[in-house]
Amino acid sequence: MSLVLLIFLPIIAAFFIPLLYKKLGQIHTGWFVLLLPAALFIYYSTLLPSIADGGSRISELQWIPSLDIAFIAYIDGLSLLFSLLITGIGALVVLYSIFYLDKHREQLHNFYVYLLMFMTAMLGVVQSDHLISLYLFWELTSISSFLLIGYWYTRDRSRFGALKSMMITVFGGLMMLGGFVLLGIMGGTYSIRELIAQAPELAGHDFFVWALILILLGAFTKSAQFPFYIWLPDAMEAPTPVSAYLHSATMVKAGLYLVARFTPIFAVSSTWVWLVTGIGLFTMVWASFWALKQKDLKGILAYSTVSQLGLIMSLLGASAAAFHVEDVIGTYFVYAGFAAIFHLINHAVFKGSLFMVAGIIDHETGTRDIRKLGGLMSLMPISFTIAMIGAFSMAGLPPFGGFLSKEMFLTAMVTLTDFNLFQFDTWGILFPVIAWIGSVFTFIYSFYFVFHTFAGKHKPEELPKKAHEAPIGMLLSPAFLAILVLIIFIIPNVVGDWLVKPAVAAIQPFIYSSPQEVPVNVGYWHGANTEFFMTLGIFAVGFLMFWTLRKWQKSYDLYPDGLTLNRLYDNLMFLSDAGANRFSRLYMTGFMRSYLVYMFSFVVIIVLGTFVLNDAFAIDMNNLAPVGLYEIVIMLVLVGSTLTILFSKSRLTAIIALGAVGYTVALFFVIFRAPDLALTQLVIETISVALFLLAFYYLPQISRKEERMRFRLGNAVIALGVGVTMTLVALAAHSGKAIPSISEFYKETVYTEAGGGNIVNVILVDYRGFDTLFEIAVLGIAGIGIITLIKLRLTKKEGQHENK
């Protein structure tokens, strides 16, 4: 079975959803949808044994072979892990949504179509070996996320959040595309595997750092790293199943996946290590700090997600640093990669369950505002248990899965300083410190989430609904995940061998050639080392601060609103419409003269500039036709009549003077031996003058009093510029005659081959008769155009766009 087709399976299935919804409306559509991720999950599970042995699967579907663009599905340890997460959690989320979303009130078909679209997108991202198809799926995740966040599109917040998330993630995606293209140019291929194979050569390329930064921008925006995380809290406007799925377990992990996938290519660069580790850690501490300001349950979870993503990101950075360490096996360094993946799994599991609980609370009490909640422990005991398991795992407490990965995280951060790499010996000390602070806050917000909701005093009067435990169906999925948290703690090495190690081997191929070589064995006790005391410190300080939370939580309000990144985004958006509008109005005045001023100035500047820069000036005094006195006189007449136009105040005078100019031009034609032109010019000039008179009978006299001196002076300067430019160019062009004209041919053949005597006329009707044909077409159009103008006068109402 082709793996590529499997990727597309959900989106193909999505086409049938509206049909099912219509035909079998009495059954919740979710039940049909559920089959798909479940089946996929089972299928991908069957691949586990071979992948865990270090095998891989590949399948290819051509898209645009001419441009070397194809869909290549490549499954190795990393891809498979993500695929399992996507389909597994996807199945649970669909199950949850069946009870969460009412089949009568909601437009379920839309919801499931988006969800399936997203599933395809996500599978595509993690399985694509081809950069371009990776980008394709990447954008598809942004789009489906946009649609899902905007699912309740009549709400302002939903639309705002949808747009915000799309803007930021698509921006990252576009930058990432730039990076991909650069990689493609450098390596001559878009295949990730082939790029990894030639990673050492790439490092020397000029574009290398550019590609690195651009790709990281993609990863950071998607994974909500500082300073791009701001879209994630607003994305919580989506229905909760979506938040659980997209904004905690899968989509935001796409950025992590990307960093992990590209580690083999970019690990060479210290920039990569610094950026990924640094931004990751900073994000972790920053978001965990701000999580405590949140009042919305999902808001807290959103910030916690950001923080956890930062944690994993920093671990990935550290695992890239391993590239620079000799004999890495045997050092603690190997923990970084393992911890990253391990924590990623843990996070997906516990955060999924927490979101679902948050959704249950919302569903059953009608609010997510933590200030109104409290004391639900006795009313919703099962939910409480699930929430507690998830939160403790997040806080890093034993006996939950999170504890294990958290420990390894601290180990990795502490050991980073052991190596003399990239000045880690001087600045590196910051890493464990920041990590520690972040962990303390993580501890606090985990408790904050659980205990401020379930413990304390119950305030039924503030709740829109009477609180009670959720139906069993809705509890099914979170309970399953909570149990999984426990299981992971019990059998960490099984998880490690089957899931984590293959993935680690894919991230660090420069160390391991097969998953079995990953020398990590997860233990519960490492002895009383630095990490141990750090953990104890976290618990102690964290508990103390949580106890006093109500006292110092208010101090968050002191932080000025104007300095937040959210405000920055709002300002940017404001700038993009109102600001752009104001800016645009500065020059889009609607006044033709200003436009002409810009245009003519541009023409003068650019043509004269080119003229000067390319040294094009020339005057050739040879080959000139003789100057007769007579020509001078006519020229003076021409100039005189033109000046008359310029200074006349009467419109009739101006028209007559224009006629005079036309006639002198005709006289020039006579002098320069162009009888046909002279004839035509004369008649046309006469008719034009007549038309001027006809059309302008009703027009008022030219009044010039409103044209101020400055106005006129400005015009004169520009006009002079155009005149000078034309003169200079004409002089140079005349002097630059380099090649004899083709018109010799006409002179020689006109009588013998074209059977005519008047060369101009023969050119017009024969040699270049095609011109003439369309020239009379122009005349014809002008004719019908003028008739239409005069005869067809629609009122405003008739001009509306519809036939009555």
Add this chain to the structure above:
Amino acid sequence: MKTNDVMLKTATKVVTFIILMFAVHIFFAGHYTPGGGFIGGLLTTSAIVLLMLAFGIDTVKKILPINYVVLSAVGLLIAIATASASIVFDVPFFTHAYDYFDLPLFGETSLHSALLFDVGVYLVVVGVTMTIIQTIGEDE
């Protein structure tokens, strides 16, 4: 106010005739001496304009009940048809044919398909310029 231009009207009668003769002459002469369809057409127009000047637009319309749009369309079609004849013979578009004939009375004369094309040009020019002048003249 209405004035009657006896002088103008009388002169016009003679002059229009002269102009039309001249127009026809210049049209036919075009291939060998200055002139051609354009100028011929424009001169014809001026003759008609002169008539309008002298006798008023409605009178002229009665004398020459021509739909000028149709006239220009016909002219355009003639021009296209002349040029397109070559498509039938599968030679490049616009290939003209001509030959010298010994006609009685005229002596050696060349018959040229370009002349037919020029007829098209002539008609279009007359049609369009008259369309323009008439529609504007008729309007308010």
Add this chain to the structure above:
Amino acid sequence: MTTIVNILIIVLISTGVLFSAVTALGLVRLPDVYTRTHAASKSSTLGVLAILFGTFLHFWLVEGIFNTQMVIAIVFLFITAPVGGHLIGRAAYISGIKVADETVRDDLGPAVKKKKKRFASKKPADE
């Protein structure tokens, strides 16, 4: 033969040029539009006819080209030039351009006034 012809041409063209110069002088110097019309239509017509005739003779007798168009042009100008002058003069008068102060007689004035009055009184009936 050629000499005689040339002399004839010179005489004709000289006359024409002279008249043209007079026309210009008249147009520049004369006081009002009516007198200027006078100069323009009479002398310039004569001037141009002479020049054209000279040119015609040159082409006919010296170069051997009998150009009918020249003949037609001469006839044409002969007919139209005075009509043009007349039209302008009349138009100027009717549109109300004042005659020069030196003018002693104005016969057309009362007639025009009368006609205008009639027109003005008739106008409302039309609408």
Add this chain to the structure above:
Amino acid sequence: MEIIMSVVIGFLFMAAVYLMLSKSLIRIIIGTGLLSHGAHLLLLTMGGLGGSAPPVVAEGVAVSDYADPLPQALILTAIVISFAVTSFFLVVAYRAYQELGTDNMELLKGTEDHE
């Protein structure tokens, strides 16, 4: 002669641009007329002004003596086209004056939001 003509052409372009920058619509249209005169003369000048005979086949004229016929044919085409355009422009201006009651370009701005 070509040098002088170049100057004249520049002058025509200058006058045309000056007129087109003014506010009165009729001056603008006149400006476009001057502009096309300038362009046509430029075309003529660029063909060379040297020919001593019009490009009409005549006995006893050497081929090199004919003025360059090609620019003349091009100008003829251009003249007719600019005539068509100018007359259309005139009518548009005429109608615009009828509908909008002004020929002042400043009053013909139109708001950017469009009514």
Add this chain to the structure above:
Amino acid sequence: MMMFYWIALAIVSLAFAGLLFRLIKGPTVADRVVALDAIGISLVSIVALLSLISETEFFLEIILLLSILSFIGTAAFAKFIERGEIFDRDDNR
């Protein structure tokens, strides 16, 4: 002989300039039209002299054309001055 044509041309051109002065100066529209009429006619002379000088008969068409146009132009202007419109219409006026 050529010399003579040139001199003649010079004088006519001078006259032409004089007419132009009137065209520019005005003061009334009618003055300008008179000047224009005269200019048209002196243009005819100029073209005639020019074709004598350049010894081709191909400009002779222009002479007739110019006379035609100058007549039509004059007539049109005259009507314009007189009535403010060029073509008479049977109805409403």
Add this chain to the structure above:
Amino acid sequence: MSNLLLFPILIPLIVATVLMLFPNKIKMQRMIALIGTIATLAASFFLIYKVFNDGIQVVTLGSWPAPFGISMVSDLFSALLVATTSLIVLFVILYSFPTIGLKREQSFYYPAVLFLMTGVNGAFTTGDIFNLFVFVEVLLMASYMLISHGGQRQQLRESIKYLLVNIISSALFVASVALLYSVTGTLNMADLAVKIPQIEDTGLLTVIAVMFLVVFGFKAAIFPLYFWLPGSYHAPPMPILALFGALLTKVGVYAIMRTYTLFFTMNIGFTHELLAIIAILTILAGCVGALAYFDVKKIIIYNIIIAVGVILFGVSQMNEAGVTGSILYLIHDMMIKAALFFLVGIVAVIFGTSNLRQMGGLMKTYPLLGWTYLVAAFGIAGIPPLSGFPGKLLIVQGGFEGPQFWGSIVILATSLIVLLSAVRIFIYAFWGEPVETKPLKKSAYRAMLIPSIILVAITVVFGVGAELFMPFIMDATEVLLNPSLYIEAVLKE
């Protein structure tokens, strides 16, 4: 069949002329116009087939040898554009039936559209620089007529500006042709390509090249010559706007692409860098406008300007990726712009306004319209696998490979703004609280929607099935990058 390549020009010309004969018979007008357009489309497809199989088609009119007669040249680039044009005109005509209004239909509307098509197809096909001018005038004259068609106040006001700008550019066009003729003594493009390299002093030619850039730039609406466009395009009714938006600026773009690849290649370091800078500025200027206005028409109109910049940037790089990308993007943009204007036109009819702030909630009542619009919006932003993507990808690649690295980054970043502007319409018009709408007859709605959907579907096929078109596009690129093919085809005797 040596004259085959003229059919897409002659058929609409003849049909338009015939339609001039009986303006009042609407049924006949519609039918003949439709048949004529379909015939043109068929001819242009056949032309592509012929060019693809037999190489560049050339006919030098009047059986004269090449530089002396006018050569019409159909390589794949021009044949593809001709076909796209014919396709768009077909859809515009279909879309016009329910929207344009009976009075307009009686006033030479269809002839004008067909004349416009004649001009555009001719401009794409001609191999002679002055003939290009003539065809440009044909299409301009038709566009003058269409922009003022109906004579409403705004139309008249904007027509004046439109006319003025184009008259200026036409005069400059003639002037530039004059200068070029003076230097090279020829007008035939292939001949120019032969003669220009023979001239040692490139300074003057560079100036002329820049002048041509300005001339075509007026038409293509490059920075800072685009000012006339937003106002003018806002005035006419939607089908005309779609026609303009899809075709007119593209003629300028085509002309720049043709001249700058075929013969103005003597000083690439200067001219093409200038072109790249201008292209980027054009994109930025377009972006400001696209964001600045809450008017559905305006937003799409400014997107035209952005697209022009993107295409020209690709050409300025003069490498295979860049030029291929430009061709792809050009064709994509023509179709997607027409489609977007159609869709936006329906929205405007439903709400009775084009002001975005007075819209909302259309998703509930017109879901199909909403989805179609969204697909088109993503298409314009270059989201894969829709039609804008392959072109944009290649242009970006071309930029990275070429001298203007930063340009590609700008193009990528501005894609976001394009997306924002297009999605903004979706969010405001289709999402949000429903507002009151104008009653719209179901049949009329369907008559408007169906052509729009089909056109959007075609763009989707163009993107997803890009491989189907790639052989043609590659061939087109090859001719552009390798002018000797073009020259040999034209001057083969």
